[in-house]
Amino acid sequence: MSLLERLNNDMKQAMKNKEKDKLSVIRMVKSALQNEAIKLGKTLTEDEELTVLSRELKQRKDSLQEFEKAGRTDLVDKVKEEITVLELYMPKQLSEEELVQIVKETIVEVGASSKADIGKVMGAIMPKVKGKADGSLVNKLVQQHLS
Numbered sequence: 001m002s003l004l005e006r007l008n009n010d011m012k013q014a015m016k017n018k019e020k021d022k023l024s025v026i027r028m029v030k031s032a033l034q035n036e037a038i039k040l041g042k043t044l045t046e047d048e049e050l051t052v053l054s055r056e057l058k059q060r061k062d063s064l065q066e067f068e069k070a071g072r073t074d075l076v077d078k079v080k081e082e083i084t085v086l087e088l089y090m091p092k093q094l095s096e097e098e099l100v101q102i103v104k105e106t107i108v109e110v111g112a113s114s115k116a117d118i119g120k121v122m123g124a125i126m127p128k129v130k131g132k133a134d135g136s137l138v139n140k141l142v143q144q145h146l147s
Contacts, residue, residue, distance in 0.1 A: 003049045003089060004033065010088075021078070025085040032056055050091070050131040057086045094132045096141075102128060103141045115146050 007030050014023040029052075036052050037044050044052070060083045067075040094102070106125045110117065121142050129138060 003046070003053075004030070006089065007033075021081050022085050025082050029053065029056060029086065029089065047130070053086065053089055054131050057083065057090065060086060091131050094129060096137075099129065099133055099138060099141055100145075103138070103145055107142075107145055112146060115143065118142055118146060121146070 007026050011023060011026045011030070014026060032052050032055075033044060033049060036048065040048070060079050064076060064079045064083065067079060102125060103121075106121055106128070107117075110120050110124050112118075112121045118139075122139060125138055125142065126135065
């Protein structure tokens with residue numbers, strides 16, 4: 001089942017169950033996917049859908065941090081709910097141990113030896129873990145293993 005089909009089915013279910021918050025998040029994701037398809041002028045591949053989902057999730061997490069700093073608990077709760085709904089459509093996240101293993105393998109693959117090679121390592125790792133790991137966590141692990 002494609003992501004769009006899942007979103008449509010879940011949207012119908014959210015309407016039936018009168019889950020307004022979930023419904024609005026699903027509509028927002030569908031809209032973002034459709035906008036991206038229009039921008040690219042073609043139907044999206046799974047990889048492109050994942051990119052859009054990751055971008056939406058990242059925006060929510062950034063907003064969450066800002067709202068927490070500002071003490072806006074009303075908005076914090078709303079954004080946390082949106083993040084929970086978005087995570088339903090993301091692939092299973094890699095554990096830190098799995099990430100460490102991938103980081104070590106990639107450092108060996110690209111022949112990195114110092115912090116100057118972080119960009120090279122990140123460029124090789126991110127396609128492997130796309131949507132399955134947070135980029136800032138990956139960056140932190142790469143820095144730890146190159147220092």
